[in-house]
Amino acid sequence: MSFPASFFDARFLGTPTWFWLAFLAVVTAILVFDLGVLHKEQKVISAKESFVLYGLYMAVAFAFGGWVWAVRGADAGLEFFTGYIIEQSLAMDNIFVIASIFAFLGVPRLYQHRVLFWGIIGVLFFRALLIGAGVALVHAFEPILFLFGAFLIFTGAKMFSKVETAEEVEHNKILVFLRRRFRITPQFHGNRFIVEQPHPQTGRLVLWLTPLAVALIMVEIVDVIFAVDSVPAIFAITQDPFIVYTSNVFAVLGLRALFFALSAALVRFRYLQTALAIILILVGIKIFLVPLDIHIHTALSLFVTVSILGSGIGYSLWKTRGEQPLVDEHAPLGKK
Numbered sequence: 594m595s596f597p598a599s600f601f602d603a604r605f606l607g608t609p610t611w612f613w614l615a616f617l618a619v620v621t622a623i624l625v626f627d628l629g630v631l632h633k634e635q636k637v638i639s640a641k642e643s644f645v646l647y648g649l650y651m652a653v654a655f656a657f658g659g660w661v662w663a664v665r666g667a668d669a670g671l672e673f674f675t676g677y678i679i680e681q682s683l684a685m686d687n688i689f690v691i692a693s694i695f696a697f698l699g700v701p702r703l704y705q706h707r708v709l710f711w712g713i714i715g716v717l718f719f720r721a722l723l724i725g726a727g728v729a730l731v732h733a734f735e736p737i738l739f740l741f742g743a744f745l746i747f748t749g750a751k752m753f754s755k756v757e758t759a760e761e762v763e764h765n766k767i768l769v770f771l772r773r774r775f776r777i778t779p780q781f782h783g784n785r786f787i788v789e790q791p792h793p794q795t796g797r798l799v800l801w802l803t804p805l806a807v808a809l810i811m812v813e814i815v816d817v818i819f820a821v822d823s824v825p826a827i828f829a830i831t832q833d834p835f836i837v838y839t840s841n842v843f844a845v846l847g848l849r850a851l852f853f854a855l856s857a858a859l860v861r862f863r864y865l866q867t868a869l870a871i872i873l874i875l876v877g878i879k880i881f882l883v884p885l886d887i888h889i890h891t892a893l894s895l896f897v898t899v900s901i902l903g904s905g906i907g908y909s910l911w912k913t914r915g916e917q918p919l920v921d922e923h924a925p926l927g928k929k
Contacts, residue, residue, distance in 0.1 A: 868905020
């Protein structure tokens with residue numbers, strides 16, 4: 594089968610269409626392999642398996658970044674890797690909140706992968722909307738970067754406060770809204786998101802959300818909220834929609850695989866949020882300087898980000914050495 598030359602020349606958002614198709618093909622293959630092969634049968638994912646999966650996802654991301662470097666040049670490749678590292682750094686904070694949601698709702702570890710997997714579908718869609726809107730705003734009115742930068746600095750400053758705990762999830766506005774507007778079963782029904790049960794007043798069969806569906810909805814909304822922070826951060830590196838979107842998606846895919854290793858030892862990463870706050874503030878300053886035609890080299894941004902993240906992780910592990918993991922990865926989680 595051959596494609597007309599016009600197919601390779603066609604561009605979407607400034608990038609050849611076949612680049613986008615290649616990216617979608619890679620992501621689709623990853624998701625099919627994940628769900629159809631690795632997790633065809635539901636099982637509890639151990640910390641060891643989580644690290645192996647993360648290594649595989651990272652290898653694919655680096656291979657894709659290498660391909661971008663080869664076909665689009667060193668600058669594009671460096672922008673991809675910098676965006677990937679920044680998104681991974683900032684999205685780590687997402688893991689703390691997701692772990693709190695799972696803990697409060699008592700989501701069994703057996704079903705957590707199912708929630709995170711289907712959450713990826715939402716990531717692909719909502720990140721595309723946010724990035725498309727952000728790029729359009731920047732192209733139409735570049736001074737909007739001042740607002741992005743100020744927002745990131747403000748958010749970074751707020752991050753110095755403590756992480757949301759499982760107890761605080763109970764008062765989360767999202768959860769309160771869901772409980773008021775939808776019928777939610779008090780117990781899980783295996784890995785199902787929706788079940789049909791009699792209405793308590795009429796006896797008529799109606800659809801109910803399960804706690805697993807509530808967890809999925811909250812994870813999706815939390816991801817959108819965190820994307821409002823992380824997506825503008827990558828605009829400090831590049832405004833290329835292809836680089837921003839692909840680096841975002843690969844970073845989130847990898848972190849979801851790493852979740853099961855990190856969530857079992859969150860207590861060990863006590864100072865990670867401080868490192869993430871510093872990264873966010875520095876990125877905010879960098880994006881604030883872009884409209885002033887003051888540009889910090891991408892390689893320097895990558896080095897600083899990796900150094901701060903590594904320091905935060907290393908210092909946390911050193912200060913909390915000897916402490917036990919937050920949960921036993923082989924024990925079922927009960928509602929707190």
